[in-house]
Amino acid sequence: MAVLKTQALYNFWNSFGLTAYEENTVPTGDAKPKLPYITYTALTGVFDNDVQISASLWYSGYSWAEADRKAAEIRAALADGGKLEPYTDGLLWIKRGTPFAQHIADEDDTIRRIYINCSAEFLSAV
Numbered sequence: 001m002a003v004l005k006t007q008a009l010y011n012f013w014n015s016f017g018l019t020a021y022e023e024n025t026v027p028t029g030d031a032k033p034k035l036p037y038i039t040y041t042a043l044t045g046v047f048d049n050d051v052q053i054s055a056s057l058w059y060s061g062y063s064w065a066e067a068d069r070k071a072a073e074i075r076a077a078l079a080d081g082g083k084l085e086p087y088t089d090g091l092l093w094i095k096r097g098t099p100f101a102q103h104i105a106d107e108d109d110t111i112r113r114i115y116i117n118c119s120a121e122f123l124s125a126v
Contacts, residue, residue, distance in 0.1 A: 006042050008087035016077070021039050022041075026039060039055065039056045052119055053119070056115050071116065074116060075096065075101065078118070095118060096117075097118045103115075
């Protein structure tokens, strides 16, 4: 079965023990997921062309501790030059961006959001 570039992004963000949603497809209403979860951008590119991608960690509570621990886990996964995620006919190479992580305020003061900044290169000819 073919693995698309966007599926490689999905696989990467879902590898951290939280459900990850492409930022435009988070269920709403009665199907709205419970926190914590991850949202991410689904951008693709081609060889020798870095694409700026991002994700947000969404947690509930008044402490940043759990969200900060998850951000540290993702930072560690991208240590030593980044992480490779396979897809059909290529590899997705995800690296830490600068700044890597930042706390983001929400209108709901019980929401803890951390914005994760990365770069990605799609190592394939197509």
